[in-house]
Amino acid sequence: MKNRAAENDTICAIATPPGVGGVGIVRISGQAAGQIAASLYRGTPSWDNLKSHTATFAEVVDPKNSTLIDEALFLPMFAPHSYTGEDVVEIQAHGNPLILKKILSAAILQGARLASPGEFTRRAFMSGRIDLAQAEAVMELVAAKSDIQHQWALGQLKGQLSAKISILKKKLLDVLAEIEASIDFSEEELPLNSREEIASSIRDILSPMRALLAGYEVGRQIREGFTVVIMGRANVGKSSLMNHFLQEDRAIVTPIAGTTRDLLQEPLDLAGLSIKLVDTAGYRESVHPVEQEGVARAERIQRQADLVLWILDSSQALTEDDLYLAKMLQGRPLIIVLNKRDLPSLIDEGVLRLKYPNTEFMYISIKSDMGLKSLSNCIKSRLIVSPEKEPPMLALLRHRNALVVAESALSAALVSVQGGLSWEFPAIDLRDSLDALGEIVGETTVDTLLNEIFGQFCIGK
Template sequence: MKNRAAENDTICAIATPPGEGGVGIVRISGQAAGQIAASLYRGTPSWDNLKSHTATFAEVVDPKNSTLIDEALFLPMFAPRSYTGEDVVEIQTHGNPLILKKVLSAAILQGARLASPGEFTRRAFMSGRIDLAQAEAVMELVAAKSDIQHQWALGQLKGRLSAKISILKKKLLAVLAEIEASIDFSEEELPLNSREEIASSICGILSPMRALLAGYEVGRQIREGFTVVIMGRANVGKSSLMNHFLQEDRAIVTPIAGTTRDLLQEPVDLAGLSIKLVDTAGYRETTHPVEQEGVARATRVQKQADLVLWILDSSQALTKDDFYLAKMLQGRPLIIILNKRDLPLVLDEEVLRLRYPNTEFISISIKSDTGLKALSDCIKSRLIVSPEKEPPMLALLRHRNALVAAESALSAALVSVQGGLSWEFPAIDLRDALDALGEIVGETTLDTLLNEIFGQFCIGK
């Protein structure tokens, strides 16, 4: 991998989250990391005899006056086998913000500079240890909230997307080489069929690119989490279902219609998926202004939902409000839930089934805890097309935009080749496509963009 311009100053930061904890870590990276850590170190063996990648228990002292700051573990990791690819020393003290600040100040007085957000990871990228897509994966890994997000971030850190991009780039380069060779020949001198062959090679690159792009929407949802909205008329059990999924009495449940008036949003981890669950005000015709606003909010939020859970009360006949909802929810991604099956069935299911022939119907009773596992399974299978399949590789908008640019440049190249245009035209398009792919892994990425990407990290990462 490319080794970019090395940084020549040494940075430091507190790498653990703010607050008290068992352990707190100050991380120092750069050419002077060893020398700076040595001035804070008091113990045996002497600093020069410490082994790389081996932790040593010693005292951390203020080099100004040799006063003791704490007992600590010193962990030197010398270049290139470190997170940043530079000399790194981690000083692990007791997890007290006051102690950590003293260690940090001492390191700064000895010549280190306070790291900016994401600077350690940026250095790992600059030293060529990881590419840009992998650097972004570090942030995703730190922020992952569900199994599937965790799995996706790990895959990207391990270079799943990078490997795919590298294959596409190799193929593109091969086609570009052929085209550039053709530039030097007149059309008559070229071997027969070469335009067709080149066109078919381009198609061979376009199709995996389009497959990658096709996975983006699911990838994005996995990364951002899904929004699931509970809808239904008043008193059918919406808030009871919310509480069931949260496993706590979060929403107020009463037999009084109109109890829930605002949107109630809570994150839940449902069968390994990260979900934002939204309870809404029950739909009913009302003149009360607060309730009207609640109903308006419910109507708005369901339009952005990845899935709507529409609850009905199976112990009662359909009402005018149900019919209104039936109309509103037509065409939405929907599961129809018939609640209160512990009570005698009154609702005429057939009317609904006729209107919603392709929608799943699930009978449950929240009160007697029946059908709820089937409901969870149904929600999961609706959100992920195939739960066994690996998550898609593309989930970041930046990657998608670069790939869209590559795809459109390559499509233009194909048109030029098939249209018999001069070879210079597709050559330009192919170079654009290569640049766009290079942007994903950070080979052709502008400094301003790098600042933006790494600026989203926390300090110390």
């Protein structure tokens, strides 16, 4: 990977979260990292005899007056085998913010500069150790809240997406080389089938590109989490179900219809899936303006849901309110949940099945903890269409947008080739397509974009 402009100052930051902890780490990176850490180090062996990637227990002293700050592990990792690709020293001290700040101040007095957010990772990118998609994966990894997000971020950090992009780029370059060779010839001098061959090579690149794009929606959902909305008329047990999933008394539950008035949204990790679970105001005709607003909000949010759990009270016959919902929820991604199975069933299931012939029906009793595990499994299988397949690679909007540009430029190139236009035209489109692919991995990226991306990191990462 190519080396970008090297930085020549040395940065430092507290790399562990704010607050008290067992261990706190000050990280120093840059050309002077070794020299700065040496001035804070007092121990045996002497600093010059420390080995790279080996931790040594020693005293941390204030170089100004040699007073003791703490006892710590000094871990030097010399270039290029470090996170940033530069000389890095980590000082692993006691996790007290006061101590860590003293170490940090000492390092700054010795010539280091406080790192800006994401600057360590930015340096890893600048030194060519990782590409931009991998740098973004570091942030995704730190932010992952569910198993599946974690797996996806790891894949991207390991370069899965980058590898795909690099294959596409290589193929594009081959086609571009062929086209550029053709520019020098007149059409009569070229072999007859050369246009068709080039068109076919372009189609061979377009199809994996489109497949990658097609996975974006699922990828985005994995990354951002799914919205699951609990709907139903008043008093059927929506809030009880919310509390069951969260395993806490989050929502108020009472036998009085119309208890929930507003939307309640909570994050939930359901068997490794990241979900935003929303409890809503029960639907019923009401003259109360607060309740009306609650119902209107419920209607709105269910339209954005990846999945709606429509809860019914199976111990009662269908009401007008249920039938209203039956109409409203037509065509939505739905699971029909018949609750209160601990009571005798009075619901007219036949009517429901007639209206919803292809929808799953689940039978539960929250009160007697029945059917809830199956409901969880059902939700999970509905959200991930094919769990056995590897999750899609494209999940960041920035990547998708660049790929859309790459795809449309390549489609335009295909049209020019097939339409018999002069070779210069597809050549321009192919270069545009290559540039757009390069943006994903950070080969053709402007500074403002880098500032935007790395500015979202925390300090010390």
